[in-house]
Amino acid sequence: MCTICALSSLPRCPNRTSVMSSDLDDRRPIGLTLGQRLDRVRWSPRHVTILVGLGAGWLFDSLEVNLVGNFINPLDKHFHASATAGQFVIFSWLVGILIGALVGGRLADRFGRRRMFVATLVWYAGFTVLTGFSPTLSVVVALRFITGLGVGAEYPIINAAISELMPARVRGKASAAVMNFWSIGAILAGLLAFLLLNAVALSDGVSWRYGFALGGILAVVVVFFRRRLPESPRWLASQGRQDEAEAIVAQLEVAAGIGNGEEAGFAAEQATLTFGQALSELVHRYPGRLALGAALDLSEAFGYYGIFAFLPLVVFPAIGIANSQIPFFYIFGNVGALVGGVGMTLLFDKLGRARTVITFYVLAALGVGLLAVATNTANSTLVLVAFMVSSGFATAAWTSAYPTFTELFPTHLRGAGVGASVAVGRIGAAFGVTLVTTVAMHTNITAGYLIVVAFWMVGVAAMVMYALRGGVEAARRPLESLVTPKGRPDPALA
Template identity: 45%
Template sequence: MTDTDQSARSGPSLARLADLPWNRFHTVVVLLFGMGWAMDAFEVTLIGNVLGALRSRFHLGADAMSVILAAWFAGLMLGASGFGILSDRYGRRRVFLASLVLYGIATLATAFAPSLAALLALRLLAGIGVGAEYAAINAAITELVPSRSRGRAAAIVLNFWPVGSLAAALLSWLVLSAVPPDLGWRVVFGFGGVIALSAAWLRRHLPESPRWLIAVDRTDEAHAVIDAIEAGLTRLPAPEAAPFRRRVGFQGAMLATLIRRHPGRLALGALLDFAEASGYYGLFAFLPIVVLPALHLPAARLPVFYLAGSLGALAGGFAAAALLDRIGRGWTVGGFYLATAIGTIGFAAITGLGAGAIMAGFALVNCLATGSWIAAYPTFSELFPTTLRATGIGASVAVGRIGAMASPFLVAYAGSFSMKAALLLLAGFWLLGAAVILVWRFGGGIEARGLALETIADA
């Protein structure tokens, strides 16, 4: 049964879900998804904050540090692609619970890593957990909130990322300043793992997506969830482990269906994610790989740079959340990507002015870069039909992680010539994203602001 057929059978219920006024349920679901997303950001940013300490502990050079980042990105790619498909097969709820548990356990275990090989393996596992979050969380929040608030709600969830980054930078700064670096990085990882497992416990009352339940013919459960959402209930019972009455395709079939039915939408998501992941993670690799050695900064000073960057990121994320439902997806995404490219070029022009200028430039570029990807994710997440949404998000993120894996190595290579060369390389990635959304918008691509998901799927 296609999404169109499902919409015909359950049209009134889906229309009611799309048009509900905002209530306590929507606020709680945004906060709980946001808390998990903040923990993911905590983990991502944490490695950059403690790379200086890891460099000393394991006697790492720039290439070895890039390998640590690459292990993380490989995990993200595997988690996003594999768990995206699992989320479409078995539901959003199972995946967004399992993802935080996997990430939390792996992060907690990292605190006790005895060797570089163990550290790399645990980084890979933690990355798989966070990659699963990319697919399940973006699919779930898109399907649970009213149409008129969908862009803003998704962006607010994603804006917990700079909150987590800020917490990681602040905690790393305090711990690395107070205890020996070889103990400090272990304390920080241990704290992050405990918090992630606590967030998973709080998520246990979140419901399954009613749209996904309808897609697998569990309409009675879907209607019960919609009734509870309409009533503003915040503690919903776990869904029954009912057998599926509809078979969902295997990985190859699902990807093939996605490519056949929606090649333009998949290309948009993949290229936007490739551009932002290459630019964003390259920017964060720029500090420990290029700036730290060039300026001869001690490891304890590096979190201060991330604190400044996280404050800038908060501003960029809130700006994206305010603009997505106000001026539309195309203008918001295109404007942020272009501004980030210009800001990165400007950053390159001031790198010779010292550590203070580099910190200020990093904060500004991180503001624009964060606004870019926070605007991009809701934009391509809502374009895929329910039965393929998490698969589409996961495939897009997986392509993006290819750029993220390569970017630290490219930054290290370009940085061997100069800081400016590394930043100009990153600016090129953002220009690619701006060009992609421009082609989409003026080439007949749909502007989904305010539209019901079923209307977007059928467009």
């Protein structure tokens, strides 16, 4: 059963759970607050449109990312570059994501989710196309960095938007469903690479150019869908734009077939925070949550990107897999990823955040161990099967992590909180790409795999520690009820 179908089958009964006032409002609301009205809305076609619109952008983020893995060897061959030089193409892109996540998260809190998720899509689509026209490897590295700025900004924007627009009872499942569009994009990247490398049989010097150009052009199509998506009412209210927030909530209520006759609470207008002020508030009011987000993202980014760079640069050449066969591995590997991600999505709200994250991070580590065993056999079929299993567990792990830490930050800091967490994660990804590959080249392949296993376990340790120290369990709870009142310590540090 697909994730969207699973969401559509949920009971259509309004949720009138009593919640706290908005974290930005010190006054007692009259009637239902804006957050309560959003949470009581039944699942409707409007929610499906929002989910697919945001998911489609995530799909093309993935397409753009996975084009590198599919075309890195032909690109290196064309420029007569070593595997080490190829690492810098991926490294520069990851550094771009690091900076883009930090800046994009803050801009999303300042200018809104909708405006930024249109701008970032246009940005990275344009520079992806330009990558296909690069005359030298140095230009490829530079354009990968610039493209990464746009991709990085997408992480906090999409995660903040989906968590703020969905009813509490399905927020986890809906957020994870959007994350699963990543695997679909990765499959499409593999199909595109297969078409160019095999069906059309383009040379190494041309195939990667067409891949990047076509990937960027296709992404532009999503802009037209994203322009139809609403702004987050919670963000609008946090900026004192109550009338606009009311209008969007009313539209969602009408789409769900319920009235909006009850008066909503107010939201106090906030002074615009600088980047430094936002980070300061996160560190002082939500240190445990920020540390959890950073640790989970560091762990999964190191594990995920470490493997996806490690395989084409070291493992595939070692077991005799030709460039033309690499797309097959990515296609089947991401089919496994999609199965794992969808399976986790169906369990997410039932199991709860901590239990789900811990379970799948442990399974992700075991999956890497299975891949190491298969690689030592030098049997390409066993490696493919192990890669599918490993990808399924890894995707289930990271698609559970993003919604888990996204919903823990208050609305006016959500973009900055997610952006800071992702930025730390990209440090892990950037060094994971170089460290795992370098260690494997200078020692053995198994040593590279063991490093990845160790980093998956960092995420396990972080989630266990957060839960044991009284960290908030957010499954099915309204966002407003997760906020720590001013003057009280973060529960995770109590």
